[in-house]
Amino acid sequence: MVMSPLQFRPSVAAISRAACLALLLAAVLPISGCSDGQASYKHRESFEELAPFAKDYLGEKLDEHFGTPTQPVVWEDLPLRLHAADARVVASTSGSTGLRTLTVTVSDENLAIEPGMEVMFLSGARLGEEEIGWIEEYDAETGVITFETELTGPAPAEGDRVVFGPGAVIQRGRMLYAEHCQHCHGVSGDGNGPTAQYLNPLPRDYRMGVFKFTSTAQPARASRTDLSRIVENGIPGTYMPSFKLLEPDEMSNIIEYVLYLSMRGELEWRMTQFLATDYSQEAVSERIADGESRGEIEEGFAEAIADEGEIAEEWTLRVELITESWQAGQEESSTIYPREPRVEPTPESIARGRLIFLGADAKCATCHGDSGLGDGPQTLAVQPPDPLTGDVHTEPGLFDSWGNEITPRNLRSNIYRGGRRPLDLYRRIHSSIKGTPMPAFGTSLSDQQIWDLVNYVMTMPYEEYSPGVGSDPPGTAELRALLPPPMDPAAEVETPAADTTEAAADTE
Amino acid sequence: MNRFWVVFFIFWPIVAIVLCAIAPSMNWWFPGTTGPTHGEAASPLGQRIDDLFYMILVITAIVFILTQAALGFALWTGANRRNDESAKSWFSHGSHNLEVMWTIVPAGVLLFIALYQMDVWAEYRIKDNFPRERMEAVLTRLGIDFIDESQLTADGQPVRRVALAEVTARQFEWRIRYPGFDADGNLLPLLPDPQPTDLYSVNDLHLPVGAPVMIQLRSSDVQHSFFLPELRIKQDAVPGLVIPVWFEANASNEYTLLCAELCGWGHYKMKAQFVAEPEEEFLEYLHNLHAEQNDDAFLDHLLRLQTDAGEDEGLAFQEFLDQLEVDHNLAAFRNYVRDRRDEMTAEEFTTYVGGLDAETAAEEFNAILQQSSAETADAEESAADAATEEVLEE
């Protein structure tokens, strides 16, 4: 058969023309339909399990005090540097229609005061005035501010608190955060941005207020310096890169926003935990099954959230606790400094350190392994409940407070996530790695012992050690002989006495 | 309409040439064109690369203009011929002579371009052509004993360790390892494997200015590329290879360092700087790194003892000593001061002990020093005695 391929008659033309147009439209429409593009905070999973009215309450409460990512709310209760600058009124002058200039003393300047910034009064007669003043000119030397347009209404008195660019730090921090951090750490700081799923370890979830590598001891929070150190140097061995070349003010704005997310997240977490006991969907249906009516429960809830109700009280309490613990972290007194200078890393000190490492007091080897490879027996044991979250572990292995399985550091890899200075190691041993099973030895070991341990740990990457021969570094057997006998007789390794003495003789 | 299209095809090359001509003034040219360097490369090698670039640019610009002009002319006459009903095309299958000519002339030009490039490339990449002597002079001035007698090259010469830093690219940052100082404060040579004395930094490469310096480039995960745009230096960091790269900065400055080979989602984030600085400052930088990396913050502890006392003046000196006594730290403190006797002055001493006027502080300071040097002398003596005894026993 012979046919003529691909020749078409005009009879089809009308239909085809319509089809063509439809095809073109189909191609154009999705292009013109843009996404909403609005960033919004996500709630944690347990929040979604609350009863609808409890969700409404908490959601609104959070929005009221924190706002949305694009429109953050200035909430003065939080220990944050929110504004471009904080100042006190010294004097003011009036023009023909109202307030013309303002003389101030600036107490805290986070961002340069620039023309076009908003001026907001936080105390005195002008508190709550709706009219907004904009800076036209600012003289840093005399502290005189000229407004773009004169302000009507009451004049401020001396000593009134005034801020410039209210919320500017948070807003700028959020923009920088969106540029540099958001795709891993997520819009809400939940450590679950789009990129996070590919990373090991996962990015930090800020929403428990816990940061691992700090210079402070529990229960004080990380200091701003700790956070900026991490942002500046990155965390070796993870995907947290170094942002060393950020400008100092960019760095501080980002950190302020991270703190803001952390506080928001922690408040949400604590309140959700509190509400979940009585007002989770499950609890509510149980209560209904027990004979309460939905109306009664909602009534009870309305009472509890009214002034002096238990939920309202809990909110206030939590805000206070969070504020205090963060403030404590910022105080110089909560920074851990060694009370003794570092012990010289002499062979003796290193040997003492190794004894401590293998010994029963510090039990380092139970997690990190005799050879420091991070393969100690505890990595195969079921651990007690998490002290921070109370989560019960059913699976063997070590878990952090975020519920992720973690491995003890391989001390031979020459990678120190919290920093490689002796001081950093001292702090890890002295006051733990927060949110992980790594304990704090600040009270159980003396400074001298900690330094010995630091000295030993720092030599481990260079210690002669051949994997495959056995997992113990040379001399371990001799040291074992010097240690008190193990608690568990099953784990006892029979060491012939003769060997030990021979070895000891060799050492001599 | 035909002529419109002819103009259209003549128009765009003109726009292109104008765009290139104004590009430097619009800062669409080499980095920093409108800045103080006028976009000039910041290294001698880079300047030679730029010269080659401009040479090729001139040649290609001439060819571009000639060919586009010929094309434009052919189109213009062709359009006229089209408008003329009676005209016919020129019937020709080509010209042997023309073909020979426009084969040989471009061949010569191209061969010239190729051969003219060789020297610069050889100097940049071929090991035998590295400016070794000038590199080694820098190391000598820095006091590094870079000839490693313990290891020999294939031809029986001792290995010469001329690299000043090891740059390891990883997702998504530059980890930098410098050699550290020995016990006497001499800078050590950089060994291929990490040493306990090594100094580390990240995204911040400091090296001496005004002389060729070499780094060892490696990657700890995937392929990256070490790119210094202002110096016109680029070298891939290949996993499994250690690649020596040398460069020379003309002026003390902070230069951009970034990654030029796709290395994953954070490829664009590998932002770092290369700081070229005089040798003294480089040494000082290493000293600072050394101090920072060995800082045990004990002095901060002492400072806090002062501030915690809550008084403006801090603790009185005796109280301070008492406090140390309570902490079992008095000896440690004395040793500490003694260890830093080269670095610490009496004035600095006062900031830590507080509550003293300068005169008393100086006295106390000297007292501690004397006492501790006496102790040292004792210790040395006893050590010497012990040594003698050992010898005697043998």
Add this chain to the structure above:
Amino acid sequence: MSTIAHTPGAPAHPDDHAHGHPRDKLALVKQLISFSTDHKVIGVQFLLTTMFMLLVGGALALGVRWQLAFPWESMPIFGAYLASAEGGQIAPETYTMLFTMHATVMIFLVIIPVLAGAFGNFLIPLMIGADDMAFPSLNMLSYWFMWPAIFFFGLAIYFGAASGWTSYPALSALPQAAPGSGHAQTCWLVAVTFIGFSSMMGSINYMTTIINMRAPGMTLFRMPLTIWAMFITAILQAFALPVLTAAGFMMVFDRLHSLPNWLAWINPEGVHSCFFIPSGLVVNNAPPTVGGGQPLLWQHLFWFYSHPAVYIMLLPAMGMVSDMLACMSRKPIFGYKPMVYSMAAIAGLGFIVWGHHMFTSGMNPALGMTFMVSTIMIALPSAIKVFNWIGTMWGGKLHFNTVMLNCVAFVSLFIVGGLSGIFMAAVPVDIYIHDTYFIVAHFHYVLFGATLFGVFGAIQFWFPKMFGRTMSETLGKWHFFLTFLGFNGTFFPMHLLGVAGMPRRYADPYLHEYLEHLLPMNQFMTISAIVMGFAQLILIYNFISSMFIGKECDDNPWHANGLEWSAPSPPGHGNFASVPIVYRGPYEYSHPDAPDGQDYWMQTDPPHTAAPAREHDHSHS
């Protein structure tokens, strides 16, 4: 005159069932989704598929451009519909997917198949006077093997393949190295293998057909340059492609850490070879790699194919443009044999220049010197071709129709692409511009500026032969005008970005101070790219609507000489009613001896006096 009847609409064969009967309205669809072994149907299948893929690749490119102009701002379509966006901004790994898959789609699913697949298939038998390809079933398979490739490339987009179209290890070899290095990379490799099979089947077919099935009188040097180009391309493909396929398998083996259950009997641990993976790499805290492989090996193998592939993506367009230019200038091609020889030279040299992609890779620097010389010398045959094209137009009576405009654009833009190539061929200069936008500018000038403009011209030129109708000139000119402006607006500034040191593949170059001031230029480029992207809808509309409502035309609407124009439009099954006899070369335009004072003299027209034709046929050699 020829004995073949070719009046429009008249049956090419007396037993044409189609004529006089009500046509099946779905004939088009049925034809195009049938497993036809007719080379013309396969050609059109390829053409329609690649045009669709052009839109897909273009959309991906617009995603890339959007991010460069408006970094981290809500991206239309991709930002809204792809899962990886959060807070209205795409994730950086999405950006890496966009440029990876843009390149992949454009190279493997647009340019290579549109040249060899669509036009190679459609034109080769028609132009050499054969009734079909040598292996029609193989030909059919070569089209249908594209679909698994499209499917797997689709999966690669879905999973987010992200190691660039070059897939350098260790990024591509270690699944933990990047979000796109998991399943996405495997899918990508599988797809490349399928497309490789497809190309290989085509290339065997083309070689055999061209060697064995030429009509009587169609000597090698009477073949149109299109056929020469297709022939040389087929040789290139046949010799270079196995290397890529082998390399692809090697990488798949490197990546196979576990086998599916039904294969686990081979080795439960997977294959897990280490061709490209050196030992001791710790990526994303996975256990350190073991092996001792060499990442540079992949680069060598990959570019051993992919550099010749650049000529696979260019030579057929060069051939087609030569044919179209000669026709629209009403002049013989200038220097026919030098054109053939220079194409052969490009192909030959093309095999020994791959190292210029690796000047900064850390391979032996002496190799850099060798590759520099060969690379710079490959500019020579290209230059000869440009001179000959200009020579072809010189003194012609030019038709400024859409075909001609696209061909002139081809020559004009190829000059830029060729000249910018010299910069990067020179090793010291390449140290600086390697992996900057200068490279991006260069290969877009060659692959888009040259090849795609050539293809646009070719679509317009051979459309009448495909469908018996002509495409709209007005729409064609508008398409050309907007595309040309958009193209130069998008890609010319890239040269400047490259000189300014802006690296490729950066999701956000403006993090770096020395690139911050380039944002406005990038925004201008993006606007140009959007104009250019939407202009392609004109082409699609013009193409599809002209299939049905275009002006009907006779067999030889352009008064061209080639054999294909002596067949009916569209040609029936078997192409020619009887075997055509070839009397002369394809470029005897404005021949003084042509019959009836026409300015063309078809290859099949018997000579009225035998002698002059012979003489002119070889007059230039």
